[in-house]
Each structure stands twice: as structure tokens, then as C-alpha cells.
Amino acid sequence: MDYELLCTKVIAITRLTGNFIRKESLNFDDKSIEFKGLNDLVSYVDKNAEKLLVDNLSKLIPEAGFTTEEETINTKGEVYNWIIDPLDGTTNFIHGIPTYSISIALYEDEQPVIGVVYEINRGEMFYTYKGGKAYLNHKEIRVSSRPSLSACLLATGFPYYQFEKQKQYMQLFSEMMQKCHGLRRIGSAAVDLAYVACGRFDAYFEYNLNAWDVAAGAYLVQQAGGNIMNFDGGAEFIVKREILATNALIDEEVLEIIHRNFNTVL
The missing domain is CATH 3.30.540.10 (Fructose-1,6-Bisphosphatase, subunit A, domain 1)
Known part of the structure; x- marks a missing residue:
């Protein structure tokens, strides 16, 4: 091929x-x-x-x-x-x-x-x-080279159904906003991931997504030198319907904040 x-x-x-x-x-x-x-x-x-x-x-x-x-x-x-x-x-x-x-x-x-x-x-x-x-x-294109969350701009999405997790997600937003340059919500997961791939965003996280939302963008991030994982740091981001895309330098910082504020199983 x-x-x-x-x-x-x-x-x-x-x-x-x-x-x-x-x-x-x-x-x-x-x-x-x-x-x-x-x-x-x-x-x-x-x-x-x-x-x-x-x-x-x-x-x-x-x-x-x-x-x-x-x-x-x-x-x-x-x-x-x-x-x-x-x-x-x-x-x-x-x-x-x-x-x-x-x-x-x-x-x-x-x-x-x-x-x-x-x-x-x-x-x-x-x-x-x-x-x-x-x-x-x-x-x-390549992912960004910013090594610390304090210098980073992050992207996410807001839940528009399954609101039972909304309170936890708002807690997660609150801490993230205090630890980075800011959070952005563009409204297209594919664009969010593409922006991580080219270094505009340093990381992106969201849950309740489907394969068609993330499959292409996730591959872009990986091919551009970034990491793709679920909220536990594992590889099953499509099956678990949660995704974290990073520049491969701030994984631990972001995962620690996610784990402290957001449980994927209630």
C-alpha cells in the first residue's frame, strides 16, 4: 500500500x-x-x-x-x-x-x-x-516543546449530556485554570487535536467522545511527537471514550490533576 x-x-x-x-x-x-x-x-x-x-x-x-x-x-x-x-x-x-x-x-x-x-x-x-x-x-508540524504546565495553553470540551459528571468536571476546570495559561473550548475535537499536533495547544482533554471525533486527530498528535492516552494513562482512549493528548512533556502534571478531581466511574 x-x-x-x-x-x-x-x-x-x-x-x-x-x-x-x-x-x-x-x-x-x-x-x-x-x-x-x-x-x-x-x-x-x-x-x-x-x-x-x-x-x-x-x-x-x-x-x-x-x-x-x-x-x-x-x-x-x-x-x-x-x-x-x-x-x-x-x-x-x-x-x-x-x-x-x-x-x-x-x-x-x-x-x-x-x-x-x-x-x-x-x-x-x-x-x-x-x-x-x-x-x-x-x-x-510538531507538538510544542513547553516542559511545564504553567507555560501551557490547554483545550477541552464541555459536557452537553450526561451531566451527572458535570460537578467533577467543573472542579477539574477550576484547578486547570489556575495551573496553566488558560483553557479554550473551540467546539471541534478534531480541530483541538490538530492544534495539539502543530503546537498551538500543549494538551487537550475531554470525555464522552466517539471514535469519529478523535481517530484522525489522535493519529496526527502521535505522528507529530505527542502522546495520546485515556484518563488513566492507558492506550484505550477510544474504548473508554476519554482522551488526553499532550506534547509528551506535561503528561504527569496533567494526569495528576485529572486524577485528583475527576473520576471516570461514579
Whole structure:
């Protein structure tokens, strides 16, 4: 498998889909919003973008399976599987906040081999592939080199359902805010992870995420020299639905604060 060539084709498909989303954003009517659950929004833009991605990615590896957010298709491939989020940051999109992205990962034998995150409105294409580095618009990127939490800027997300853990999470925010330069909540997990990969953020943490939210961005962070783990420091961040991405220098500081304030099992 020529991963670099395949990644180039994925980028072209991603850019095409991004053009569709950008065009639809100009005349979007919020009457088309649907609710999948409490505060869990979807629109025809998400669904049509996903169909566009699936149709084109299927041509690259016909035997590959798909894990998709909008469930236009969900199949399991024996070797290859795409994990895609056609519009990560739907709430931002619906409210006219210009930070949302497309997230695409390819797994081979349950290991990532391609990761693409496209921040549509800034035209920033983050990508990586097996045997390569991590890149932003053809330039190599690396995680930050800040060695202490006191000099770092962190990203997170706020819970929008399962509020039984909200009090603990607010305690965690409170201590984090006192120990670092600040916390940011952009509204797209894929973008948060891409920003860790290129050194804009030094770490990112969140829980209750799905594979399509984090698969591509996590691979970007790893390929850029960072670490990806769950809140216990283990590798099962997708299964446990909690993720900590770091520049590999502040892991112990961040994990200590998480453990002191937040229990994943109540």
C-alpha cells in the first residue's frame, strides 16, 4: 500500500467535501436542524457530506468498512476501515461560528495508517500517513516543546449530556485554570487535536467522545511527537471514550490533576 499516494487522494476528496459544506453554510436555514438526542444536532449538510465522503472513499479501497457518525453506512472490513466525521463541530456550523472540520482516519488491521483533519474555513489541511510525518498544508508540524504546565495553553470540551459528571468536571476546570495559561473550548475535537499536533495547544482533554471525533486527530498528535492516552494513562482512549493528548512533556502534571478531581466511574 502506497500510503502517501492514498493520503493525497483522501485530501482531494476531503477538500471537495469541504467546498460543499462551505457553500451550504452561506444559505443555511436552521429549520433543517434535527435532534439525535439532547443537544445532539444534525442537519442535511452533515448527512450529504457523509454520503459524498463515503461514495468517494469507497472507490479508493472497495473492500474497506466504514464507521460513520451519521450512520449513512456502518460496515466492518476485514483489514481496512474508515472512521469519518463529515462535520465535526455541527453546533458551531448551525450557529454560524466558523470553526468546524472534516475528520477522516483509515485503520489497517486496527491500527491507524492515515489521518486527515480539514479545518474548512481557515483552509487548513492537517494530515499524516504511515511512514510519513505530520503536516499542515505541506509543511511538517510538531507538538510544542513547553516542559511545564504553567507555560501551557490547554483545550477541552464541555459536557452537553450526561451531566451527572458535570460537578467533577467543573472542579477539574477550576484547578486547570489556575495551573496553566488558560483553557479554550473551540467546539471541534478534531480541530483541538490538530492544534495539539502543530503546537498551538500543549494538551487537550475531554470525555464522552466517539471514535469519529478523535481517530484522525489522535493519529496526527502521535505522528507529530505527542502522546495520546485515556484518563488513566492507558492506550484505550477510544474504548473508554476519554482522551488526553499532550506534547509528551506535561503528561504527569496533567494526569495528576485529572486524577485528583475527576473520576471516570461514579
